[in-house]
Amino acid sequence: MEIREVPFIAMGGLYEQDDLDAAARVIAAAAAPQGSFFPLPEENDFQNALAGHEGARKAIAVNSCGTALDCCAMALGIGPGDEVITTPLTFVCTAGTAVARGARVVFADINPTTLCLDPARVREKITARTKAILPVHFAGLACDVDAFDRITAETGIPVVYDAAHAIGARHGDRPVGGRGKASCYSFQSNKNITCLGEGGAVTTDDEEFAERVRQLKTFGYVYGGPAVRVASVGFNYRMTKPQYAVGLTQLAKVDRITRDRQERMLRLNDLLADVPEVILPVGHGPGHGSHLHVIRLDTDRVRFSTPEFTAHLKNRYQVGTAKHYPAVWTWEAFQEIGYSGEGCPIAAKVCEQVVSTPVFPRTSEEDLRYVAWAIKETIRDLGR
Ligand SMILES: Cc1ncc(COP(=O)(O)O)c(C=O)c1O
Structure with missing residues (x-):
């Protein structure tokens, strides 16, 4: 085949005319002589639509998945002396949330097939200090939420899902957003839908918890009495009016976008x-949820490393890839405070094998064929 460039993150077309119209409408309204960014009906509309889509009673929109996780950590009272069990195969902020609140992260191993946190390995790590469990629906594949429900039923330990990759994901025939104590979504610009570059949300079936999160995203304010009260110390984790407006138009097409991703990922398989x-x-x-298409180089079968494989793909065939993820304990900030891969041999190996391929909603059939061809050629070139 002729060499062609297939970069990683070649999404383009993130916004369509309805998104542009929605943003322009609220900005134009604010530009009018008496206009402003308040009131904010788009906030409730977006939250209600998201809760409906994700099968949860409540959704609280915030400005990132990181701040969604932090609201949950604050609402659960996670702090010094606590332990939080999570997966090492994740973006740094899943674990970072607990560390930033003064807790100790405990890594449990993953399932070698689904690459999600393994509930059986989680059970081995539970102690009297365990305050929460944070599984990730890795790449958009729902983890074993029934098994985590059983852990909560037996121990009382709440489970908060990192659902950054998982909008539209289902476990059985149900969306995942109402499972566990809460789920945290990301609408950052390379996610399946985006709120003008950044955005996030907490979904939950627990109305009291939802109210705590709602307070914490706005300085701890409690409305409803004769005057506003400050019930706890919170921050400003809100999105802006154009972001809520565009979130609504994006959400209206998320099923189509996810289908486009699913079809292409299946095709590359x-x-x-x-x-x-x-x-x-x-x-x-x-x-x-088909957020990422993560293949693994079977390092037991080849005599070259994953970095050699991805470098050759890029340099010889101009195919870009990404790594989701290095094990969290390998980041210097985690090394410095004494984290290691002890007890997680599967994650340690998987993290050395993972390669995210460049598959996005508009990737062409020609590019998919080219990427598959380039992967095969690379294995042949390096295996010689
Ligand atoms: C698994 C996971 N969790 C959390 C985040 C953080 O999301 P945000 O950038 O919206 O804070 C990401 C972002 O890529 C992610 O992949």
Whole structure:
């Protein structure tokens, strides 16, 4: 095949005419002589639409998934002396939330097939200090929420899901947003939908918890009495009016965007089905959030490393990839405070194998064929 460039993050077309119109409408209204960014009906509309889509009673929109996780940490009272169990195969902020609140993170190992946190390994790490469990719906695949429900039922320990990759994901025939104590979503610009570059939300079935999060995203304010009260110390984690407005138009098309991703990820799986050196991701298709397509180089079968593989793909074939993720304990900030991969041999190995391929909602059939071809050629070139 002729060499062509397929960069990682080649999304383009993030916004369509309805998104542009929605943003322009609220900005134009604020530009009028008596206009302002208040009131904010778009906030409630977005929250109600998101709760409906994700199968939760309540959704509280905030300005990132990181701040959504932090609101949950504050609402659960996570602090010094507490332990929070999470997966090492995640973006740094899942674990960072607990560390930033003064708690100790305890890494439990992942399931080698789904790459999600393994509930059986979590059970081994529970102590009297365990304050919460933070699983991640990795790449958009729902984790074993029933098993985590059983852990909560037996121990009382709340589970907060990092659902940054998982809008639209289902467990069985149910969306995941109402499961556990809460779920935290991201609408940052490379996620399946975005609120003008940044955004997030907490969804929950627990109305009291929702009210705590709602307070914490606005300085701890409690409305409803004769005067506003400050019930706890919170921050300003709100989005702006144009972000809520665009969140609504994006949400209206999230199912189409997710389908486009699912189809392409399944297609790349088909194109790579005859490559024994590559371990393919499971679960893509209906019910998968299909945020990332993460293949693994089977390092037991080849004599080159994953960095050599991705460097050759890029330098020789101009195919960009990304790594989701290095194990959290390998980041210098975590090394400095004594974290290691002890007790997580599966994650340690998987983190050395993962390669995210460049598949996005508009990736063409030609690019998918080219990427599959380039992967096969790279394995051949390096295996010589
Ligand atoms: C698993 C996971 N959690 C949390 C985040 C943080 O999201 P945000 O950038 O909205 O804070 C990300 C972002 O990429 C993520 O992938």
